[in-house]
Amino acid sequence: MAEPEPSPDMNLLRQLTLQKCNGDLTEEGAERLSQLLVSSDLARRTYFELTTVHSQLDWDLGSVSDEVASLLKEQLEDADARLPSPSSADSTRPMVWMVAIAASILLMAAGAWWRLSRPGDGPGARIAQIDDADSKAAVLGSVTELVPQSxxxxGQSAVAEPNVFRQGDTVSLDAGGIKLSFRSGAVAILDAPVTVNMLSKDRVRLIRGGIMIDVPKGAQGVAVETAxxxxxxxxxxxxxxxxxRKTEVVVFDGEVDLKSTTTPVAGTDQQLESKRRIHAGEAVQVGEDGTLSRIVSVQRSSIQGQREFDPTKLVIASVRDxxxxDDFYSFYEVVPGGMGEDAEAFVDRPHEWNGVDTGGMPAYLVGGDYIKTFNNDKVADDLQVDLTLQRPATLYVLLDNRVEPPDWLLATFEDTGDQIGIDEVPRTEEFTWERLDDNPQVGAGHSIDRNHSIYKRVVKQGGAVSLGPNGNVPTEHARREGLVNMYxxxxxxxxxxxVQ
Incomplete structure (x- = not known):
């Protein structure tokens, strides 16, 4: 028989939730709140009852948000004395109290607005237009199973539908993987174990595990917050x-704005907010004190990469350099079994590997583990890239024909005489790369812009293998303008x- 879920400290939960809503939650409080939410489904439901009420009031009553917060605080403090201690056998009673509290706050807040505003002007006009349907939790999207037996x-106080998620829901995935398809067009990929709270149509809160967000062109974005x-x-x-206690952020395409809370100012409780834009091909780890550090090597799971592979047969374990x-956050992405036609070549460019003609790339490369390097490092003279191989392997380096083969490559690899092509995406005047309907094209031999020579080395046992910098660029103009590709x-x- 399963052990009953321990009852959370509801008084502490409401106090921390109110601090979170008011923006004065300390780092220690955020950690304690996260522990409460992870440990109890009842705590998660209660938390989102409160945050949903606060968010809705803040949205609808805008100009009187301070008074609303004060009313909410009074109601919650009064509820501490009246709310019975929850038990696993009676987990619905706190929700009844929350609904009653929410109703009283709505009435009091509405009265506060009428005291502070003129009829027909300001937020009151919006309140008068609120439809009954808006008071219900809005459906944000649908759930699709990605792995059998996920x-x-x-869970939400009033609604529980296995294939639909609503505002205020807590989505907990214990095994497998699922896709959350937002009505706005955005997609979230969840890979177990993970718990995420659906705050609104464009915002979620990550409680445990990880989430990948894909926002197609024209779709509304989705922000992710942690403690x-x-x-x-x-x-x-x-x-x-x-x-x-750290948060890892990896940008595979496009850009994100990253906000984090820094260490309190000396001698005060004041915390400063740091903001930085992170670009495609960059990955950072945000520490407890808000400091950023580089994540060097990234590997998507089979669910995130939407590609099945056997983890016991991986060849490349990690990459370092x-x-x-300072302010350098580029990463290498290891793609298990991913080499093939139209495979993305770099983490910071949308260029693709392809066969130089319609016969396709050399068959011995297809299905191999490969590394998406970053093209910004193609002219670094002192670069050293260290690979860790898990098993004996044949290692291939694909070198741009526009550069001179470096000494380290000629000394430890042999030229196969074979070629592979790259389908490049043109650079805009803003030095960005944007996929077009006709570029890059699909399949071998189409829209090949550059050829790379294939070099080979047999590594008879697993372990460390070091690679050096890219080859010398023949002209200063080409070097300055970066008119070559990284290997x-x-x-x-x-x-x-x-296969030959």
Missing amino acids: RWSI STEVIDIGTIYSVRLAG NNVR GVVAVPLDQPQ
């Missing part, structure tokens, strides 16, 4: 993951039959 739950970090997308694909620069890396298990 286990998830969706100390807020990520606001600007038309992008990005992921957010909790790592203990010797870059030590690519592919690894194929040595015990896999080599």
